[in-house]
Amino acid sequence: MNTTMKLLPLAVGSALLLAACGGGSDSNTSSNANNGGTTPVAQGVGPVSGTVATGAPLENAQLTFKDVNGKTLTASTGDDGSYKADLSSLKAPVLIEASGTAGGQNLVLHSVVTQAGTTNVTPLTDAIVAMSIDGDASACFADNSCAAKLTSDKLSASSANLQAALAPMLSAHGLDSKLDMLHSAFKADKTGQDKLLETVKVAAGDNPGEVAIHSAFGGDEVIVNRSQKPKTQVAAPAKLPDFKGLDDLAKQLTAAYQKADGLSDRLKLLLSKDFNSFGDNAAQYITAEQTDANDPQNSYNTVGTHYGRPQIVRCDNAERCEVRMTITPSKKPPYNFYAIVKYENSVWKLAGNDAPVSYDLETRAQQLIDVNKKSTKRMGELYVSIQRYGASALQQQFSENPPAEQVHSAQLLVGDKVFKSFSTQTGCGFTDEPVFGYEDPSSHTIACGPAFELNDQEIQNYNVALRRGTLKLRFFSDAGFKQQTGRDVFIHTALFTSNDLKKINFPTMDDASIDRANKANGSTELSVSWQIPSSLKFNFIALRMVQHTTPDQPWGIRRSESADDTTTHSAILKNNLVTKLTQPDAYRISLYANDATDRAVFTRYLFR
Numbered sequence: 001m002n003t004t005m006k007l008l009p010l011a012v013g014s015a016l017l018l019a020a021c022g023g024g025s026d027s028n029t030s031s032n033a034n035n036g037g038t039t040p041v042a043q044g045v046g047p048v049s050g051t052v053a054t055g056a057p058l059e060n061a062q063l064t065f066k067d068v069n070g071k072t073l074t075a076s077t078g079d080d081g082s083y084k085a086d087l088s089s090l091k092a093p094v095l096i097e098a099s100g101t102a103g104g105q106n107l108v109l110h111s112v113v114t115q116a117g118t119t120n121v122t123p124l125t126d127a128i129v130a131m132s133i134d135g136d137a138s139a140c141f142a143d144n145s146c147a148a149k150l151t152s153d154k155l156s157a158s159s160a161n162l163q164a165a166l167a168p169m170l171s172a173h174g175l176d177s178k179l180d181m182l183h184s185a186f187k188a189d190k191t192g193q194d195k196l197l198e199t200v201k202v203a204a205g206d207n208p209g210e211v212a213i214h215s216a217f218g219g220d221e222v223i224v225n226r227s228q229k230p231k232t233q234v235a236a237p238a239k240l241p242d243f244k245g246l247d248d249l250a251k252q253l254t255a256a257y258q259k260a261d262g263l264s265d266r267l268k269l270l271l272s273k274d275f276n277s278f279g280d281n282a283a284q285y286i287t288a289e290q291t292d293a294n295d296p297q298n299s300y301n302t303v304g305t306h307y308g309r310p311q312i313v314r315c316d317n318a319e320r321c322e323v324r325m326t327i328t329p330s331k332k333p334p335y336n337f338y339a340i341v342k343y344e345n346s347v348w349k350l351a352g353n354d355a356p357v358s359y360d361l362e363t364r365a366q367q368l369i370d371v372n373k374k375s376t377k378r379m380g381e382l383y384v385s386i387q388r389y390g391a392s393a394l395q396q397q398f399s400e401n402p403p404a405e406q407v408h409s410a411q412l413l414v415g416d417k418v419f420k421s422f423s424t425q426t427g428c429g430f431t432d433e434p435v436f437g438y439e440d441p442s443s444h445t446i447a448c449g450p451a452f453e454l455n456d457q458e459i460q461n462y463n464v465a466l467r468r469g470t471l472k473l474r475f476f477s478d479a480g481f482k483q484q485t486g487r488d489v490f491i492h493t494a495l496f497t498s499n500d501l502k503k504i505n506f507p508t509m510d511d512a513s514i515d516r517a518n519k520a521n522g523s524t525e526l527s528v529s530w531q532i533p534s535s536l537k538f539n540f541i542a543l544r545m546v547q548h549t550t551p552d553q554p555w556g557i558r559r560s561e562s563a564d565d566t567t568t569h570s571a572i573l574k575n576n577l578v579t580k581l582t583q584p585d586a587y588r589i590s591l592y593a594n595d596a597t598d599r600a601v602f603t604r605y606l607f608r
Helices: 123-133 137-142 152-165 167-172 192-199 246-256 263-268 282-294 456-468 498-503 511-518
Strands: 047-051 059-066 072-076 082-086 094-102 105-113 200-204 211-215 218-224 271-276 311-317 320-328 335-344 347-352 359-370 375-386 409-414 417-423 471-476 526-531 537-547 557-563 570-573 586-594 600-606
Touching: 059 082, 072 082, 094 137, 105 123, 105 137, 123 137, 123 152, 123 200, 123 211, 152 167, 152 218, 167 192, 192 200, 192 311, 211 456, 246 263, 246 347, 263 282, 271 282, 271 335, 375 417, 375 498, 409 456, 417 456, 456 471, 511 526, 526 537, 537 570, 557 570
Parallel strands: 271 347, 359 600
Antiparallel strands: 047 082, 059 072, 059 094, 094 105, 200 211, 211 218, 311 320, 320 335, 335 347, 359 375, 409 417, 409 471, 526 570, 537 557, 537 586, 586 600
């Protein structure tokens, strides 16, 4: 589904550096000073405070503190990502686990308290923990004995190697080359250290205890670990953006959508002069938004939409970046939103998403259950469906004077290498999902898409390019991949690995609902109930039923039903009863949900 300027969500990991030598009032006093390379002396810590952020603050994040003996306390952050806690009853070192949302991304970050005073929680404090224990920070937090492994020597070595890798970026941001990555106080205000957090991206490396770092401005990835100095450094851009007014854009967009009346006039002030969203310019986009806002019955009505604080994903230059934020509609669940922003006349404006046409690119995990054959299959897939037209032109393609087709081929690139090619000549990537009941319902994934099942090596190549910020979709006006149209569109959602599929808890219907559904036909008012794991967000449930009358009528008699009320886990499907559909020969019910990064996770029950 296309949601306005929603490209798809992003993978775990984003971010930056912290703390500086002498940055906070008590950051110069170390409880480890006389402790050599051993674990910090176990004693009551005292009051601590700091900032939990990735550039954007983790708003209202939940913090859990666990000391060297496994004792825990909890606290929470404010809207600005700041926190305070009294750890007098805990013994150092104390691990911190913070869970919350920043810039549209659900995150779990870690840090370690070795002394009273300032301790921040950011992607790089998470990296320091991982590097120091040569493993995964979340696994360390779950292990009550792990805190004892965080010796002062290990923490110092991890911090020093991160400082070395980030030296050019530290200098460009006007920060000390020996910035203390744990204890330097800062505010999540897109200046200073927080600005650094916006422009440096951090993810787990390929091996335990490694972190992979790259600049939001591109360039090579730098691998950092505790045992050796990094061989290369993260290059700094020629000029850094001024991010101070970026949060204001989100506030202005929220204010603009509070009522339908006058929305067009308010939006005009917030869109850049070269705005492009799925092929629509600013005028076309504003018209579509005003039309949706004017219809209170429209399920995609945008009145009352709230735009969360943006976080930088990448930048082309100091005046043009891509951001991610949480969008909360008044009638729909929140979702991740990716958009280009431009710095024009000293203010940030919305610039669209760079896509010349409408398209869907999703990563999915599905559980396929054949109810009567009693078989279950789990599979991951890449779903790609590209249209030939922009968003507004798409509505006119079947008119008497259809618009010119704008795109005839596209390539998904990992770095500079072609990963998948899509063309109108072959149909690959330019087809919608097969009409259910016309195609064999058991063969969901077909060779030329829109659903592509990939092997493990392809999945690894895709996800590594995603981590490096080099995964992108390129469009061409011809079918032979020669005439590029528009800019490259960067992709931000990871593929599910085979290990991921083993661990996923999929949505399920209860046995009574499955039994009722198995006996249903076109005239059945079907009562169904389902369970959604806590790690997922319910999206919708859909019923598709077909009865073919004769071989020359492939479309047959059809029934389609859906329900998308996120406040309940049950529904009665009865809005599209078809009495003539007495013996369906193609019939399925699908339960759709999304994970923390907005990837689709669904269970499909096949009854016929």
